[in-house]
Amino acid sequence: MNYWWILYIIDGFCFITLAIEVIYLLVFSIASLFNRHSEISKAKKQNRFIILIPAYKQDKVVMQTINSVLGQTYPQRLFDIVVISDHEEEMTNMRIAQAPVTLLTPDFDESSKAKSMQFAILNLPQFKIYDAVLVLDAGNIIEPEYLEQVNDAFETAGTKVIQTHRLSKNRDTSVARLDTIFEEINNSIFRRGHNALGLSAALNGSGMVYDFEWFKNNVMKCRTTGEDKELEAMLLRDGIYIDYFDNIHLYDEKTREISSFNYQRGRWAATQLHAAISNSRYFFPSLLSRRYDFALKILQWWLAPRTILIGILLIMSSVLPLIYFSLAIKWWIIGAILMFAFSLATPDQLVDEKWNRDFLYAPSLILWGLFNILRVMIIETRTRVKSAKDSINSVIPRKS
Numbered sequence: 001m002n003y004w005w006i007l008y009i010i011d012g013f014c015f016i017t018l019a020i021e022v023i024y025l026l027v028f029s030i031a032s033l034f035n036r037h038s039e040i041s042k043a044k045k046q047n048r049f050i051i052l053i054p055a056y057k058q059d060k061v062v063m064q065t066i067n068s069v070l071g072q073t074y075p076q077r078l079f080d081i082v083v084i085s086d087h088e089e090e091m092t093n094m095r096i097a098q099a100p101v102t103l104l105t106p107d108f109d110e111s112s113k114a115k116s117m118q119f120a121i122l123n124l125p126q127f128k129i130y131d132a133v134l135v136l137d138a139g140n141i142i143e144p145e146y147l148e149q150v151n152d153a154f155e156t157a158g159t160k161v162i163q164t165h166r167l168s169k170n171r172d173t174s175v176a177r178l179d180t181i182f183e184e185i186n187n188s189i190f191r192r193g194h195n196a197l198g199l200s201a202a203l204n205g206s207g208m209v210y211d212f213e214w215f216k217n218n219v220m221k222c223r224t225t226g227e228d229k230e231l232e233a234m235l236l237r238d239g240i241y242i243d244y245f246d247n248i249h250l251y252d253e254k255t256r257e258i259s260s261f262n263y264q265r266g267r268w269a270a271t272q273l274h275a276a277i278s279n280s281r282y283f284f285p286s287l288l289s290r291r292y293d294f295a296l297k298i299l300q301w302w303l304a305p306r307t308i309l310i311g312i313l314l315i316m317s318s319v320l321p322l323i324y325f326s327l328a329i330k331w332w333i334i335g336a337i338l339m340f341a342f343s344l345a346t347p348d349q350l351v352d353e354k355w356n357r358d359f360l361y362a363p364s365l366i367l368w369g370l371f372n373i374l375r376v377m378i379i380e381t382r383t384r385v386k387s388a389k390d391s392i393n394s395v396i397p398r399k400s
Contacts, residue, residue: 007323007324007327011316011320011327014312014316015316015330015331015334017304018304018309018312018313018334019334021303021304021309022309022334022337022338022341023337024300024303025189025338025341025342025345026337026338026340026341026344027193028188028189028190028193028194028197029188029189029193029341029342029344029345030193030344031192031193031194031196031197032188032189032192032193032196032344032345033344034196035192035196035246040149040152040153040156040245040247041152041155041156042152043151043152043154043155043156044155045155046074046075046078046151047078047131047132047151047154047155048078048079048129048130048131048132049074049078049079049080049130049131049132049133049134049147049150049151049209050079050080050082050124050128050130050132050133050134050212051069051079051080051081051082051133051134051136052082052084052116052117052120052133052134052135052136053065053066053069053081053082053083053084053136053137053138054084054086054113054116054117054120054135054137054138055083055084055085055086055088055138056086056087056088056111056113056116056138057086057087057088058088058138058139059088059089059091059092061138061139061253062083062085062088062092062096062138062139063092063095063096063099064139064141065136065137065138065139065140065141066081066083066096066099066101067099068140068141068142068143069081069136069142070099070100071144072142072144072145072146072147072148073144073145073147073148074147074148074151076100079134079147080101080102080128080130081099081100081101081102082101082102082104082120082124083096083101083102083103083104084104084106084116084117084119084120085103085104085105086105086106086107086108086111086116087107087111088105093105104119104120104123106119112224112225112227113205113225113227114219114222114223114224114225114227114230117135117219117222117227118219118220118222121215121216121219121220130212131211131212132154132209132210132211132212133209133210133211133212133215133216134147134150134207134208134209135205135206135207135208135209135210136206136207136250137205137206137252139252139253140166140206140207140250140251140252141169141250141251141252142249142250142251143249143250146164146248146249146250149245149247149248150162150164150209150248153209153243153245153248154209157243157245159240159241159242159243160210160211160214160235160240161203161208161209161210161211161214161235161240161242161243162208162209162242162243162244162245163191163201163202163203163204163207163208163209163242163243163244163245164207164208164209164244164245164248164249164250165187165191165207165244165245165246165247165248165249165250166183166187166204166206166207166249166250166251166252167249167250167251167252168180168183168251168252168253168254169251169252169253169254170253170254170256171254172256173256174354174357175254175255175256175257175258175260175261176254176255176256177350177354178261178362179254179255179261180254180350181346181350182306182307183204183254184345184346184347184350185306185342185345185346186202186204186306187204187244187246188344188345188346188347189341189345190202190300191204191244191246192244192246193345194244195243195244199293199296200235200236200241200242200243200293200297201242201243201244202232202242202297202300203228203229203231203232203242204228205228206250206252207250208228210231214238214240218231218234219231221234224271224274225267225271226270226271226272226274226275229271229272229274229275229301230275232275232297233275233278233279233282233294233297236286236291236293236294236297237282237286237291237294239291239293241293265305265307266375266379268305269305269307269308270378270379272301272305273301275301276298276301276302279297279298279301280298280302282294282298283295283298283299286298307366309338310338310362310363310366311366313331313334313335313338314335314363314366316328316331317331317332317335
C-alpha cells in the first residue's frame with residue numbers, strides 16, 4: 001500500500017473540513033463589526049420577572065450575586081429572586097435565608113442546572129404571575145441598571161428570548177485572560193455576528209431572558225447537563241429568534257487554573273457534540289421547512305470547538321514540514337486567516353500590555369491541554385449518552 005496516498009487523503013480531508021470552519025468564522029467575524037442594536041427604545045411596560053439562580057457548591061460567591069440583584073434600580077415589587085441551593089453549606093443557606101429571596105434546597109443524587117431550574121418551576125406558587133425569566137449563574141454580578149435595560153431590550157426585541165453580554169470580572173492570570181479573550185471571540189462571532197446577518201445568537205448559559213410561559217413549558221423537557229443547548233434547539237425548532245444585546249452587561253469570574261480550563265473546555269465540547277448528534281435528524285426537515293436558522297445552528301454544532309481547532313492547526317503546521325514541506329503551506333495560510341478572524345473578533349480593550357505574553361502562551365496551553373480536553377470530552381460524552389437514555393429524572397413526578 002502506498003502510504004503517501006494515505007497521508008494525502010488524511011491531510012486533504014482534515015484541511016477541507018477545517019478550512020470550511022475557518023471561512024465560517026471569518027465571515028461572521030467581519031459581520032460582527034456591524035452592531036445592529038445602537039439604541040434601545042424605552043419600554044412602555046414594566047414586566048414582572050422571576051430571577052433563577054441555580055447554585056451548586058458556590059458558597060463563596062452566591063451572596064455576591066444575590067446582593068447585586070437586590071441592588072437593582074428596577075422596582076423590587078416587579079421581580080422575585082429564587083435561589084436553588086444544591087449542596088451548599090448550611091451556613092451559606094442560613095445567610096441566603098436572611099435575604100428577601102425564595103430559598104429552595106433540593107438534594108439531587110446527580111445534580112445539574114436543568115434539574116435545579118425544573119425544581120424551581122415546579123415549586124412556584126400557583127398564584128404568582130410572571131412575564132419573563134432571567135437565568136443567572138451563582139457568581140454572576142449585574143449592574144444596578146441591568147434589569148431596567150433588560151426590560152427595555154425584551155420589549156424592543158419583540159421575541160421570546162434575549163441573550164445579554166457576559167463579561168469577565170477578573171483577568172489576574174494568563175489563563176483567565178485567555179479565557180476572557182476566547183469568550184469575547186465567541187460573543188463577537190456567534191452572537192453579534194450572527195445577529196448582524198439576521199440569524200439567531202447562541203445562548204451561553206447565563207444572562208438569558210425567556211418568555212415565562214415558553215420557559216415553564218419547555219425547561220421540563222431538558223434531560224442533560226447541556227440545558228442551554230437543549231433550550232436553544234427547542235427555540236429554533238419553534239422558529240423563535242434569539243436576540244443578543246451587546247451593551248447590556250453582566251460579569252462572570254473566569255477560571256484561573258489550567259486544569260480547570262481544560263476540564264471546562266472538555267465539558268463544553270461534549271455538550272456541543274451531544275447537541276449536534278441529537279439534533280442532526282432535524283437538519284433536512286429544517287431546510288425543507290425553510291427554518292435556515294436551525295439548519296445553520298446544527299452545522300455550527302458540528303464545527304470543531306475553537307480550542308480543538310487551534311490545536312489541530314498547530315499540530316499540522318508543525319509536523320507536516322518535517323514530512324513533506326509543501327503540504328504545510330496551505331495549513332499556514334488557513335492558520336493566518338484564522339488569526340485574522342480572531343483579531344477582528346477580539347475587542348480592542350483586551351489588547352493591552354499583557355497581550356503579547358498571553359498570545360505567545362496560548363499555543364503551549366492549547367497543545368499541553370489538548371489531550372486532557374479530548375479525554376474529558378470522551379468521559380462527558382459517555383455520561384451524557386447514559387443520562388439521555390435514563391427515564392424521566394427525579395425532579396419530575398412519575399406517572400403511576
